[in-house]
Amino acid sequence: xxxxxxxxxxxxxxxxxxxxxxxxxxxxxxxxxxxxxxxxxxxxxxxxxxxxxxxxxxxxxxxxxxxxxxxxxxxxxxxxxxxxxxxxxxxxxxxxxxxxxxxxxxxxxxxxxxxxxxxxxxxxxxxxxxxxxxxxxxxxxxxxxxxxxxxxxxxxxxxxxxxxxxxxxxxxxxxxxxxxxxxxxxxxxxxxxxxxxxxxxxxxxxxxxxxxxxxxxxxxxxxxxxxxxxxxxxxxxxxxxxxxxxxxxxxxxxxxxxxxxxxxxxxxxxxxxxxxxxxxxxxxxxxxxxxxxxxxxxxxxxxxxxxxxxxxxxxxxxxx
Numbered sequence: 001x002x003x004x005x006x007x008x009x010x011x012x013x014x015x016x017x018x019x020x021x022x023x024x025x026x027x028x029x030x031x032x033x034x035x036x037x038x039x040x041x042x043x044x045x046x047x048x049x050x051x052x053x054x055x056x057x058x059x060x061x062x063x064x065x066x067x068x069x070x071x072x073x074x075x076x077x078x079x080x081x082x083x084x085x086x087x088x089x090x091x092x093x094x095x096x097x098x099x100x101x102x103x104x105x106x107x108x109x110x111x112x113x114x115x116x117x118x119x120x121x122x123x124x125x126x127x128x129x130x131x132x133x134x135x136x137x138x139x140x141x142x143x144x145x146x147x148x149x150x151x152x153x154x155x156x157x158x159x160x161x162x163x164x165x166x167x168x169x170x171x172x173x174x175x176x177x178x179x180x181x182x183x184x185x186x187x188x189x190x191x192x193x194x195x196x197x198x199x200x201x202x203x204x205x206x207x208x209x210x211x212x213x214x215x216x217x218x219x220x221x222x223x224x225x226x227x228x229x230x231x232x233x234x235x236x237x238x239x240x241x242x243x244x245x246x247x248x249x250x251x252x253x254x255x256x257x258x259x260x261x262x263x264x265x266x267x268x269x270x271x272x273x274x275x276x277x278x279x280x281x282x283x284x285x286x287x288x289x290x291x292x293x294x295x296x297x298x299x300x301x302x303x304x305x306x307x308x309x310x311x312x313x314x315x316x317x318x319x320x
Contacts, residue, residue: 015073016044017119018101020092022051022085026106027059034066034074036112042119044099047073050106051092054082067319074319080312084225085168086190091311093177102171110169114206122171127202129176129194132169134208158195164203166191186308187300189233232296239297242290249286 019037023030030050037048048070050063063076077091089103100119104110114132122130151166160166172180172194179197180190194201232238256279 015047015098017042017046018096018098020049020103021106022088023059023106024053024055025057027057027062029108030106038072049075049092051077051088053088076317078314080314083311086188087311090188099174101177104169109209118171121204128173128198128200130171130202132167132206133165160195185304242293
């Protein structure tokens with residue numbers, strides 16, 4: 001079938017593989033990434049889906065220009081505002097046609113040739129999902145530390161195989177993607193949604209390259225928001241922890257009250273202003289933390305009930 005706008009021919013049959021790439025500040029790298037992916041020989045065909053997450057640079061125009069030169073099916077999904085990586089992945093899943101879907105970053109730190117290894121490993125072993133594990137991570141040290149902490153928390157909060165490393169370079173079957181898309185809440189955490197669908201999950205070690213251009217789009221604030229989505233969306237353990245911690249503080253308070261009462265009976269009571277203020281500040285801080293956790297749950301429930309959109313697609317363009 002010919003696209004009247006581009007004049008390129010592209011197969012309209014369902015491809016075996018869809019590669020979903022969230023694009024944000026990726027104008028300098030997405031062209032090379034698409035060129036390298038286009039050179040892969042995938043039995044059954046593949047398509048590339050670029051999801052522009054309202055990037056502030058000229059990523060959108062670069063993605064549109066790639067439709068003129070890319071010889072394989074290319075889809076450009078343009079979101080109406082910045083929703084975040086996991087929301088962009090969900091938008092990519094919603095238009096993907098492949099039997100398997102691989103999502104990867106736009107920064108070329110994941111070598112495109114590893115896409116074939118990941119697809120073949122998933123198909124040959126019959127996995128629903130395969131996560132990649134990096135032989136050596138080329139992220140900044142603070143981000144590596146944050147990733148290890150997040151994965152440790154995921155071991156305890158998600159129904160996840162112990163020791164499985166959760167990376168953004170993953171392959172899922174169309175079945176899993178379809179089930180994940182049934183979640184319509186505004187704060188998706190793709191890995192948590194995957195764990196609710198299947199435990200037939202594998203892991204593959206791949207190469208991780210240094211970033212060629214620019215810097216990571218993940219700031220500390222963005223990582224914190226992502227952590228909260230994982231921390232609060234799939235477990236009530238934080239609420240139980242707040243209850244247990246509050247009970248422990250209450251027990252300490254009862255013991256302290258008993259000590260002060262006995263001290264008042266059998267000895268001179270000290271002035272104690274500093275100790276009282278310290279205890280008051282401690283207990284107030286603990287109360288505010290617990291109220292904050294409860295408030296975060298209520299806030300997310302409120303926004304979900306009011307149907308805050310998970311993503312809004314402004315337009316979708318294809319070269320086929």
